[in-house]
Amino acid sequence: MTTTAKPTKIDIYNHVMPPAYLELVNRHGKEPGMVRRMNSLRMLWDMEARVKMLDQWPEVRQVITCAVPSPEMLGGPDVSPGYARVANEGMAEICRQWPHKFPAFVASLPMNNPAAALDEMDYAIEVLGAKGVQILTSVNGSALDRPELFEVFERVTTKHGMPVWMHPTRPASRADYPDEDKSQYEIWQVLGWPVETSVAMARMVFSGLLEKLPGLRLITHHCGGMLPYFSGRAETLWAQLGSRSIDGSDADALKRLSKPPIEYFKMFYGDTVLGGSSSALRCGLDFFGADHVVFASDCPFDPEGGPMFIREGIRSIEDLDLDEKDARKLYFGNAYKLLGMHGDC
Numbered sequence: 001m002t003t004t005a006k007p008t009k010i011d012i013y014n015h016v017m018p019p020a021y022l023e024l025v026n027r028h029g030k031e032p033g034m035v036r037r038m039n040s041l042r043m044l045w046d047m048e049a050r051v052k053m054l055d056q057w058p059e060v061r062q063v064i065t066c067a068v069p070s071p072e073m074l075g076g077p078d079v080s081p082g083y084a085r086v087a088n089e090g091m092a093e094i095c096r097q098w099p100h101k102f103p104a105f106v107a108s109l110p111m112n113n114p115a116a117a118l119d120e121m122d123y124a125i126e127v128l129g130a131k132g133v134q135i136l137t138s139v140n141g142s143a144l145d146r147p148e149l150f151e152v153f154e155r156v157t158t159k160h161g162m163p164v165w166m167h168p169t170r171p172a173s174r175a176d177y178p179d180e181d182k183s184q185y186e187i188w189q190v191l192g193w194p195v196e197t198s199v200a201m202a203r204m205v206f207s208g209l210l211e212k213l214p215g216l217r218l219i220t221h222h223c224g225g226m227l228p229y230f231s232g233r234a235e236t237l238w239a240q241l242g243s244r245s246i247d248g249s250d251a252d253a254l255k256r257l258s259k260p261p262i263e264y265f266k267m268f269y270g271d272t273v274l275g276g277s278s279s280a281l282r283c284g285l286d287f288f289g290a291d292h293v294v295f296a297s298d299c300p301f302d303p304e305g306g307p308m309f310i311r312e313g314i315r316s317i318e319d320l321d322l323d324e325k326d327a328r329k330l331y332f333g334n335a336y337k338l339l340g341m342h343g344d345c
Contacts, residue, residue, distance in 0.1 A: 009060045010012070010335035011310065013165060013221060013296035015067035018090020019046045024083050028074040032204040033172055038067060041129040041141040043300035048093055051101050060310060062299070064091055065106040065134045072140055074114035075171075080110035084120050092128040099107065100161050103170055103174035104339060106165050111139045114148050114261055118155055121187065125160050131339045136169040137200035142302045144200055145207035153213055163217040163269075165340045166200065168193035168225070197225030205264040206241075214267075217338060219294065223270035223280065228287035235262040271296035276312030290326040294334045 015023070017038055022045050029035040043050045044067060054060060071083035084107075091105035107124030109117040124130040133156050137153060138144065156162050170192040177181050183192065184305055197220055227234060238261045242251025257264070269292045274280040297313045300306035317330055336342065 005084060006059045008332045009295055009314065010332045010339075011060055011062040011274060011297045011299065012294045012335045012338070013219065014062050014064060014299040015044060015301065016047070016050070016064045016091065016094060017067045018087060018094065019045055020090050021066065021087045022085070024074055025069060029051070029069055030073065031069070031171055031173075034069060039075075041305055043301050043306035045100065048085050050300070050306070051098055054101055055306060057310060057314075061101060061103050062297075063104045063106065063131065063335070064094060064102050065167070066091060066345060067110045068136065068167060068169060070136050070169075071108055071132075073136075077113035077116070080112055081116035081120060084108045084116075085123075087125045088120070088128055089225070092124075092130070095129070103341070104129070107133045109133055109135065109152065111135060111149070111152070114152060117152050121152070121155060121160070125162065130162075131341075132156065132164060134165040134167060136167050137196040138169060143203050145209060147204045150209070150212075152186060153209060153216055157213050157216045161215075161340075163219055165196065165219045165221075167221050168196040168200075170196045194222055194225040197222060198227055198230075199208045201225065201227060201265060203270060203338075205261055206257075208253075208256050210264045210267055210322065216267075218329065219270065219271060219338070221268040221271060221296075221298070222273050223284035223293070224265070224268060224288065227265050227268075228262045228270065228284045229280070231262065231265070231287050234265070235260070238262070266292070269294055269334070272317060273298040273309070274315050274316065276309070278316040281316050282320055285320070290322075291331050291334060293330055294338070295331050 022038060023062060025035055025038055038044060043053060054132060066087045071080040071087065073081065074083050087108040095102045095105050107121060107130035109120055111117055121133055135144065151342050156164055160232065170188050172183050172188050174183060174188055175181060176187050201220065241254050242248040270284045270288045271294050272281055295313065297309045299309055302308035317327065
């Protein structure tokens with residue numbers, strides 16, 4: 001960067017868990033390891049401690065999302081709408097109490113109940129002031145390109161004009177190999193989550209979702225999963241889609257698209273949550289472009305329980321020595337445009 005001033009930094013993807021929602025997780029969580037992890041992270045639910053920690057970076061403002069497990073992971077379609085309401089009202093209250101630190105929140109939806117998800121979206125945005133919605137890369141293992149979910153993407157895009165945050169999910173119970181009963185060494189998360197992000201993106205592209213909704217703005221966690229780093233492979237092999245299929249029917253997907261598949265992948269946004277790796281971030285920037293990358297921390301899921309990913313995320317951007325214009329886009333300019341917010345840009 002060419003200036004020593006500290007610009008505003010909008011941390012667009014980090015996590016909280018309102019205390020009332022944490023109680024639901026403790027009662028209904030299906031993954032004991034995940035429940036244990038949520039309770040161990042003070043900065044996730046103790047907002048006074050979180051605010052004190054953030055005082056280290058007075059220029060950082062966090063747009064908060066609810067941590068996994070999502071409402072549909074806690075219960076069936078009859079109860080998940082109520083769980084989503086608890087999460088959203090809790091996050092809205094956090095923003096009301098500390099508006100300078102947390103200027104906005106992202107709504108959780110009960111995605112196993114599409115009709116209720118639409119109602120909750122409208123309520124969270126129109127009544128509580130949410131700036132978008134968060135979905136996971138699957139609905140309890142079911143693909144996001146199912147027809148009954150299309151209206152969720154359509155409404156947030158065409159009615160509300162707001163973005164979608166997509167968070168990866170894959171349980172520890174999904175084994176690494178068919179002859180095992182669970183994943184080992186937390187491979188399900190460390191490697192499995194970027195895979196899940198990439199798979200969800202591909203299903204959206206080839207199902208024609210982005211063709212039908214070109215205005216959809218979707219923020220991918222961890223800078224697009226695998227796509228930036230395997231973009232050459234993705235571009236050349238998917239150009240031959242159908243050549244490895246028995247009946248070649250997959251090639252029909254290409255006929256439904258008006259441009260090469262790789263161009264749709266570049267329509268997504270990627271965040272800077274890469275564990276502080278500036279080389280990985282460089283790759284993500286080269287793929288998405290500076291207009292489609294946003295600063296984010298994944299706070300508080302780091303070895304220090306909060307500050308490390310903020311500090312190292314900033315360092316990873318500074319290490320790239322971007323020109324001032326591009327650095328400002330990453331830190332706040334792109335976020336302001338996505339959120340429809342105004343500030344010192």
